[in-house]
Amino acid sequence: MGLVEDNDELLVSLHLGRLKTLCRTWPLAILQNLVAVATIFGLDSLDKPSSQRFEKATAGGLMVAATLVFGFVLWRGVSRQWPFYRLKQWLSVMGLLVALATGPMLLIVANAHHGTSGWVAVLTLACTMWATASMLNAVRGALLGYSFGFAFLAPVTALAWGVSILPVLAAVLPPLLFLILKARTVGQLDYDGARDHALAFGQGQQAVKMIAEFEEHGTGWFWETDRHGRLTYLSDKVARDLAAAGIDSRGKVLTELFQMDPSAPGTERTLSFHMSSRTGFSDYTVCAVTEDGTMSDRWWSISGRPILDGIGRFRGFIGSGSDLTEKRRSEAEITRLALFDSLTGLANRQRMTLSLDKTLKQSIHPWRPNALFLMDLDRFKAVNDTLGHQAGDLLLQQVARRLEDVVGDIGLVGRLGGDEFQILLPGIDARDRLAMLADRIIAALSRPYDIQGNEVTIGCSIGIAIAPYDGEDSQTLIRNADLGLYAAKGDGRGVHRFYAEAMLEGARSRKRMEEDLRIAVAQGQFRLVYQPIVSTRDAMIVGYEALLRWHHPVQGHIPPSQFIPVAEDCGLIEQIGEWVMRTACIEAAGWPQDVRVAVNVSSIQFAKPQLPALVAQALAQSGLAAARLELEITESVFLNDNQESHRQFAALKALGIRLALDDFGTGYSSLGYLRHAPFDKIKIDQSFVRGAGSKGSRNAAIIRAIVTMADTLGMETTAEGVEIQDEIEMIRGLGCSHIQGFVYGKPMEAPDVPQSMREHGGHAEPVGLKSLRRPRVKVLRIAQILSGDATIDVRIRDLSTTGTMIEGLPPAYIVGGAAVGIRIGGDTPVRGYIRWEREGRVGLAFATPLPEDHPWLDKTQDEGDGRLRSA
Structure with a gap:
């Protein structure tokens, strides 16, 4: 009934709200009591003077004072926040007192007034009491106290009037029961309402809390507009972000505040279209627009739908959004990394x-x-x-x-x-x-x-x-x-080069050669020949260099200078190099024990960490002594002069093999690496040997300097490409320890090596031309160069048995190594190939030397350097 302590906070809150309402309206109860007292005194003046005016004044004052005291207790309890259940108990007692305080006035009126004025006075008091009861309806305890007081006064008044009490009780009890039931009903309604309110309020509070948390710390937010599209609500976080960008969102039209991303999918219809047509939209990518019309760096995805009132009238839009800024930045970073x-x-x-x-x-x-x-x-x-x-x-x-x-x-x-x-x-x-x-x-x-x-x-x-x-x-x-x-x-x-059709044909030729190389590796079309390395001291053969040869089934012999670069480009050089290493060791194992074999190693093969293991396996499988194997390495390996190169050199030397520096002076000619690389020999390139005996040539001085340096470092020297017997003495005079070249014959097959050494006792006999200078004929004649289907007129000079010098050949036909034919008059053409080109003059070497009695040579002969070195 409200007289005990409530444990439900929301129920207490509900009652406190009613008490505050009663506190605001109670002055009306005081006023109506004053009006009632004044009315009764007014009725008294209409009758004859009463002797009970003092008693009436006292009773009226008591009646008004009780309402004042009730109001004071109510105000005091609410303002001072008394314990709620205790305040209700006080108000229940005060309600009873207010009702009882009305009793004296009711008794006086009942005894003093008769007739119409008496009934009016009683009715006035009754209305006042019912009005007071209506005000106390919100406070169940006060209502019950007032009701019981009213029930007590009714029979007392009946006795005072001298009427039967039963009719009075019959008239009073139903309203009393009504008030009691009403108080009970109000209590139940309060309880049910408080429970429903608590549930709704709790859910609402939770929803509000979650929404606030979502808006503040999540990426989502909410917005609402009026029927004109102006924002009426926008999440604080978004408003702050816009303010930070210098954009005031207050009262802005949504379509003026946000601009769509035209590159986003599904944006065929604009935001303005949906707002004007009052249709919903979903996941539109937008960014904020600054005051000067530029787009900010903040991006959102928004969705919205129209809202209608109870009778279906359009009231605006409501929707949500999510922050895409970080996502777009991440996507932009991913795009940047991708592009x-x-x-x-x-x-x-x-x-x-x-x-x-x-x-x-x-x-x-x-x-x-x-x-x-x-x-x-x-x-x-x-x-x-x-x-x-x-x-x-x-x-x-x-x-x-x-x-x-x-x-x-x-x-x-x-x-x-x-x-x-x-x-x-x-x-x-x-x-x-x-x-x-x-x-x-x-x-x-x-x-x-x-x-x-x-x-x-x-x-x-x-x-x-x-x-x-x-x-x-x-x-x-x-x-x-x-x-x-x-x-x-x-x-x-x-330099730069523009693409030309000939380049594509060259690429196709390289592609065909690459395919042919793969077939050659698979079918074993390679073979090794061996060129002797001869000591200049006693002309004894100390070793042989293994030279790779490829006989193409269609094209015939293909020089290594043509297919080795292709093999390096296409990755076959390692496989070919491994075959050369194993084959050379196996074939050299059957030679005399004091004869070495030299094997060339490409820079690509040298860079592989597996090279020492390959060498060790080749030695073990062949039974060749490590001291008999010499690896020839070009200067190009020093382009990677680093710790890996040093470790590779150390690993190879640990096997006990010899190392030779090949083609010295033609590549990465730095002397610094000679301090660290453990070479046993330096091989002087044939470009220095050729022409070393000519007047004015510096080649001899270069060879002597290389030999002096090698001797100082404890290394041997080998002169490569020696072809003329006169060069042997020159090389020996310059201090080289070894000679290698066609002067000692063409390279031979592996089975021929032991037989050749037995026949000559390991001694090398020179077979090349004796003189450096060959006879030549000074001529100036017209000849024809035959290249493919073309015939080109040229002039020839300095004709010899091995070649000639020509003038007037167009640059398009000057390709080093190109096979051509030459014809003088109506004679049979002679096959040859282009050997060199200098200042418009071209050296042509004959494929087969002309005999001394060839008709082309039947001229007055003159001495000169007309020799063209063979390949």
Whole structure:
């Protein structure tokens, strides 16, 4: 009934709300009591003067005072926050007192007034009491106290009037029961309402809390607009983000505040369309628009639907959103990593391919050309190996900046990987303009770089292809630019080359040779021949160099100078090198025990960590003594002069084999590596031997310097390519310890080696030409060069048995090693090949020397150096 302590906080809160309402309305109860008292006194003045005015005044004062005391207790308890159940107990007692305080006035009125005025006075008091009961309806305890007091006063008043009590009780009990039941019903309703309110309030509070948490710490938020599209609600977090970007969202129209991302999928219909057509939308990507109309860097995904009132009228939109800023930044970073090189910031291979494809498609309608540069840095690997990869990265970054400075806005620069770069130049096909740009790039990249305090100089080679002339699709254009780059590298690097059809034919020839090489490896078409190495001291054979030969089933003999580079490019050199190593060791094992075998090792094979194990296996399987094996290594291995190279040298020497430095003076000619590399021999390249005896030549001085250095370092020396007997004495006089060349005959098969040594007792007999100078005929005649189906008129000079010098051959036909025919008059053509070219003159070597009585030589002879060294 409200007289005990409530444990439900929400029920207490509900009662407190009613008490506060009663506290605000109770002055009306005081006022109505004053009105009632005044009315009764007014009725008294209509009758004859009463002798009970004092009693009436006292009773009226008591009646008003009781309502004042009730109001004071109510105000005091609410304002001072008395314990709720205790305040209700006080109010129950005060309700009873208010009812009882009305009793004296009711008794006086009942005794003093008769007739109409008496009934009016009683009715006034009754109405006042019922009005007071209605006010106390919200407080069950006070209502019950007042009701019981009213029930007590009714029979007392009946007795005072001298009427039967039973009718009075019959009249009073139903209202009393009604008030009691009403109080009970109010209590039950309070309980049920409090329970429902508690559930709803709890859920509401939880929902509000979750929404606030979601808005503040999550990526989602909520918004609402009025029927005009103006924002009436926007989550605080979004409002703060907009304010931080200088955007005031208060009262803004939604479509003015946000702008859609046209690149996002599903945005065929704009946000304004949905707002004006009052249709829902979902997951539209938008960004905020600043006051000056620019787009901010904040992005959201928003959804919304129209809201209607109870009778179906449009009231606005309500919706939600989520923050896409970090997601888009992450996607942008992923895109950057996917399309840009992380080291240099240039476009990467994927973006360059996409850009090239897109540009070529755009070039169709309307038609316009495009140029593609493919670049490689020269000597970059040496920088990487000597200064480290960090220095290499810094160098690549500086190269990228220089490329961007030179190219500017006319093209897109990209890094494909390593030291390979690509430049796309849309709308340009003028070869002179492209050549100037390529020269500027080469000049810019060839300037010195400051890398960690070290001055570094590199270069670059460039291949150029132009669409649509050199290809209409990206794959063809890239391939042809690569062929141009290959040609630029072959022409000495540091140059640019435009693609030409002949390059494609050369690439196809290399491709065919690669395929033939794979067949040759599988079918065993290779063989080894051996060239003697002779001591200059006693002309004894100390060893043989294993030389690789390939006899093609269709093309016949193919020189190693043609197929070895192809084998290195296609990755077959390791397999071929392993076969050479094993075969040479097996065949040399049957030779005399004091004869060594020399095997060439390519720089690619030397760089493999498995090389020492391969050598050890070849020695073990063949039974060849390690001291009899000599590996010849070219200077190119020192382009990677690092700890790996030093460990490789140490591992090979630990096997007990010998090491020789081949072709000294033609490659990476630095003397620094000779301090560390454990070579046993230096082989002097034939380019120094050739012409060493000629007047004015410096070759002899170079050979003598090399020999002196080798002797100081405790190394042997071998002069390669000796072909003339006169050169033997010259080489011996210069101090070389060994000679190798055709002067001691052609290389022989492995089974012929033991027989040859038995026949000559291990002594080498020279079989080459005796004199350095061959007879030649001074002539000036017209001849014809036969090249394929073409016949070209030329002039010949200095004719000898081994060749001739010609003038007037067009540059297109001057290809080193190219087989041609030569005819004088109506004579039978003589086969030969182009040996050299200098200042418009070409040296032609005959495939077979002419006999001394050949009619072409029937002229006055003159001495001169007309010899053309055989291959």
